Amino acid sequence: MRRRGLAFIIVALMLGMLLAALDQTIVSTALPTIVSDLGGLEELSWVVTGYLLASTVSTPLWGKLGDQFGRKYLFVTAIVIFLVGSALCGLSSSMGQLIAYRSLQGLGGGGLMVLAQAIVGDVVSARERGKYQGWFGGVFAVASVVGPLLGGLFVDHLSWHWVFYINLPLGAVALFVIVAGLPNDKSQTRHRIDFAGVVLLGGATSCLVLLTTWGGTTYPWSDPVILGLAGAAVVLLVAWAVAERRAREPVLPLELFRLRAFTMSSAVGFVVGFAMFGALTYLPLYLQAVHGVTPTLSGLHLLPMMAGMLTMSIISGQIISRTGKYRYLPITGTAFATVGLLMLSMLTEHSSLWTMSVDLLVLGMGLGMTMQVLVIIVQNAVDFKDLGVATSGVTFFRSIGGAFGVATLGSVFSSRLNDDLSRVLARTRLPPGFDPAQVQQDPTAIQRLPPELAADFLHVYADAIATVFKVAAPIMLVAFALTWLIPQQQLRETTKAADLGEGLGATSAERSSLAEVERGLVRLADADLRRGFYARLGSLAGLDGIAPQGVWIIARLDGKGWVEAAELACRADVSRATGRPYVDQLVERGLVERSDDEDRLRLTGEGRVAAGRLTRSSLESLRGLVADWGDSPQLKRLCERITPELLGARADRPR
Template identity: 40%
Template sequence: MVATTAGGDGPSPTDDDQAATGVGFRSDRGPVLAAIMLSTSLVALDATIIATAVPSIVHDLGGFSQFPWLFSIYLLTQAVTVPIYGKFADSLGRKPVMFFGIALFLLGSVLCGVAWSMPALIVARAVQGIGAGAVQPMSMTIVGDLYTVQERARVQGYLASVWGVSAVLGPTLGGVFSEYLSWRWIFYLNLPLGAVACWALARHFTERITRHRHRVDYAGAVLLTVGFGLLILGLLEGGVAWPWASAPSLSILVTGAVALAAFVVVERRAVEPVLPLWVFGRRILAGGSLTALCVGALTIGLSSYLPTYAEGVLGTSALVAGFALAAMTVGWPLSASLAGRVYLRIGFRDTALVGAGFVIGGALLTTLLGPRSTVWAVAAAAFVLGVGLGLTSSPTLVAVQSVVGWDRRGVVTGANMFSRSLGSAVGAAVFGAIANATLADRFAHPPARIAADLPRQADAASLVLGGHRQATPTAVADYVRASLYDATHHVFVALAVLGALVLGAVLSMPRRSQDLTFE
């Protein structure tokens, strides 16, 4: 239990929680919010920088067919650790969990910076993901503790501004480092930011904690990791490393499904489950998690393949591709700030429905991008989709936080963040499978005139990325570019389908305010 007193700029949001549970916070809310924004910038910058640096990483380390693992392994380890951190946050306090997460994230950043091969970089990204599993949900949980529903409308704008600044700085730094220095600097940049964030939290955020014994659900954590890990492995490598209908493919997918089924059984019996099933037992919580799942998948799909489309198909530089992607991460915080005002007037679900309309519109615009589209058209599609994601994700997260007390807020926030991370991890695997299958088919049946010069695997896409452009014969480059267009177009079509699923997820949430209760 955490026993403290609220202080700072304005009325305490947790007075009711304190009366019921004896829990509160003693903090200067302004400096704490600044520290949270700085901590969030670690995840925000990492998301926007690495997406634009992927072509340079592939050119340096090779392994185009493996690059989706850079996102999937990070998001998988982030997803499966989020519920664990949420559980510890409700028993040990928010502060130690946040420090542990930042420390692991910085360790992973160092390992990424010194990676010598694609497998080594993938392992380092896994370490980063374990740390990120604490940073983002703890930031949102602390905000939920310190601010009322009305105040969160304003605070959501502050947090959204972090993503807005990162949307400009991230792609810019990613492009500059990739073209003029080295992609490795995108990871070293996290070190000073993390150090300042830790210092600010240590100085301004105080908790008085009465620790109690708890039982860690190791069996649940292992089954959750193994289950989703095998499913992602099967999706990414199926049709590339082995045929879809082969024994390895089927055994991996079936084993993953069995592990997840066993996870559900274990969670029903666990004393302190890593992911309590009650968080999916109410419409508001289940609908919020389903929406977060779709938002995560959409975000990773656009972030992973829009820069690849811009560089590989349109022939832009990494810097220009980064600015095109930045349009999404500019639209998102702007609309998130607006959402904070809108949902106080028309409600959480109706605000999210407006966002779902923008999501569908932006996803459809990506399907209209052609081999000769302009960068402005790419940025416009990304911006519209970003507006939709901001209007959808913010109100649904605040809604699920608003129906529980302090002692459950960490769990429900963690479950929502878990759903978003899981959506990103599975989305990266599914979109990677779509792109790899398309490229593998195209490169397996090339025209006779270029067959001798074209590698017969998805890694041939690297011929139009990075420094290989100059040395590649024109006919081969044109065919690879056309193949890459087909692959990214199929991904964009999948994004449009996913946009429709966002609408269905939002509609599953209750509309009436009296339905937003949890006992």
């Protein structure tokens, strides 16, 4: 593709992924305002849960359907679904409508994140893919940090509706660019899509989330509705297990649970998602209801948590790539997270915002040391054939943990709030005309009450939110205990090329095993090509005395006839005069010949032999990077396919 056209495509893909990633977190600081407008405080958690559930459960379908039927128009479909859901969310007039439309939005959001990353592999050469993968990982990081802050800004300066409306112009731009500029992908992979597995697992998960949300609050635990949900969840899980044993391409193979590393990492990931989204959902409510800060400031006060996550994710990745050790990172991380949750559980209406910021920083550091590392642990533990599905599996459990966390902690919050309000109302003489239901439905109304009356209600809300973290802390302590059961194994080379986005994103990327290895391989090769690769390659190929720039020229001319010298200089981003000494050296050695007018170049017979040695040496280095995955024909073909793409590319020319 022409570079300008490619740039537009990449920007559109990143924009689509950014919108989907932002909508996991941007709504958190708007929730108190949404509740004050629409009512339904007890349903607050489902605004987040609905999106997470829909995006997570639909992810495997988007990935497989994209492989099978082509990604362009499926990506267009995902954008349209997401935009329709966004528009309807902004138009919602009740909490029930908003929850339903958020689920529709999540359905499209899952497709945006999965397909955007897959399309990059269709339009970008292997040589430059590592760079773009890093950019897409950065999108997740940016969305995680700025999402709550942006949500607060929109609420303060526009209205909560614009948290959803902002998606429309940005999504329309992405839609136009994709339709106009993205070529139809020719390659298609046939799949036996596990529809039964997706539907049964999604149904069982939804029943369990509803059970934890309604049990003890909306319905007593002994109510037929709760018992029916529990029974339906058990039946659906059993049916799912039977379906997975029969499926040719199961959404989550049951044999993965025989691996201790996968089982423990999935359990820890579940709890990490539980804590992260629980904190993001209920802390803005504490800040706005108890401290009376604006939505923008409530997003600002969440930054220590997000900054801690981002910083420690980067540091953890560096530690693992340099030392090959990972076991003690999740142990330390869950310990930090447990301490952070315990500190948050001691919040009262009198706690300072600086105290809360320190608490959030500790929690964020703990989550950052854990989230990305769990993906690496699982990738390092499974066989090649299970690599793709195991990676998506561990991120699936983290996403489902987020949905359970918001729903379960929402139930805890509502139950404690109702109990505390009942006690306050029983002992407090209320002024004439005051409706206590107003405070229950609109938390921000507390700030408008007389000081002597507001104090009791501030305590009620602070106590209910602190209880949320008192429940979350021992659950995180269980995760800390489970991390000690994660085994340390020798780290595979391609697993060292961890992606920051994979650690911070809440939705699985849903890639095949081959695509997972290729992802790590091209990033390792990208880093290697920038560190004197052509000097080493020339020495291995017997081209002693040839400058690295000359080795690059040989690689660039390989497999071609006459090449315009001006085109070669343009490819190297130098003038012809700058490149001429290196060509002269190759001509003198009999490796390259010039045309009579000296405007064209091509390899001589000896030059083609030298180019063959370069290719073989590069191929062997790539095979060495994937050797620890075993002797797979697929991996051999992968190395053979990538090698010519890596050599002689614009981005790796020696300076």
